[in-house]
Amino acid sequence: MTKKMIALDLDGTLLRSNNTISDYTVDVINRISKQGHKVVIATGRPYRMALEHYKRLQLDTPMISFNGSLTHLPEKKWSKEQNVTLDKKYLLGTLKMSETIQADFIASEYRKNFYITLNYPNSINPALFGVHKITENMRMDVDKITRDPNALLMQTRHEDKYQLAKELRKHFDYNVEVDSWGGPLNILEFSPKGVNKAFALNYLLSALNMTKDQLIAFGDEHNDTEMLAFAKTGYAMKNASETLLPYADKQTDYTNEEDGVAKELEKLFL
Structure with a gap:
């Protein structure tokens, strides 16, 4: 065979x-x-x-x-x-829109670690990131954004995650891939174009x-x-x-x- x-x-x-x-x-x-x-x-x-x-x-x-x-x-x-990494400008741009896109959290993912916004800490399930607890050193601060991430992850309160994904792709002039996670969670993930x-x-x-x-x-x-x-x-x-x-x-x-x-x-x- x-x-x-x-x-x-x-x-x-x-x-x-x-x-x-x-x-x-x-x-x-x-x-x-x-x-x-x-x-x-x-x-x-x-x-x-x-x-x-x-x-x-x-x-x-x-x-x-x-x-x-x-x-x-x-x-x-x-x-x-x-x-392949995602230009960090897309992370910065997404952070600026966090309230508009109704983000519970936005996280930048790297091979061995991640950073996450903590505006709505009660909405974060640590298991999504393979940890037992979200700690202060995981907090997303602009001064920590020194490397291009492998991917971005966000959870939204938007009623239609598929529609939001389309809007985000358009907002970034289709230079970013935005896909949804399965199941009931309103999770979107961003990848480099193509x-x-x-x-x-x-x-x-x-x-x-x-x-x-x-x-x-x-x-x-x-x-x-x-x-x-x-x-x-x-x-x-x-x-x-x-x-x-x-x-x-x-x-x-x-x-x-x-x-x-x-x-x-x-x-x-x-």
Whole structure:
């Protein structure tokens, strides 16, 4: 069998709602990896919040995080690492609009840390950032904005996060990608123009001397549209957002809560 690259989103796709991966899923992915297929995490999460799942799956492949901004080998040096950052002027511009866009918080994400506005501290769930508590040293101050971030994250009280995402893309003259998170949270994430999971996968396929005909992808939300459209076979989860379905070739028979990815992979490869 031709070796495949299998790109897996995390939240709403591989992960259950309690942020875990079942032993069954780990076993299926390990068996597929031993066949020589490349299982790759492709997530909108910051790297630091995806690493534990990478280790749980015992992967040795490059990881894609920040919605495609960072493609690298976790905890190793890799000559083909790709790290694309967002000009900090877009962070400064978003901060100026924070009340207009009804932002509960705006956060700048870097590989190993983040800064966050604390105007509405009670609206912040620390678990979104992989920490137990938001502390004062995480506060966003203009004098801390000395580096271009990998991504921005914001939570809004706006009644329609999809409409707000469109308005923000237009406001920044379409020089920034703005996508929504899945589920009930009104979360938007900003990436550099042209950067998404498909962008990173295209780069990674080339780096590993593979073609997109070898790519299978699984996702559930708006930020997976380009990835599923790009892949030879794109699977939307049974629990996927309606916005994703037109971009998918197939839909899984089971949800993320039911190990939908592992059950589909078992049918395909085992």
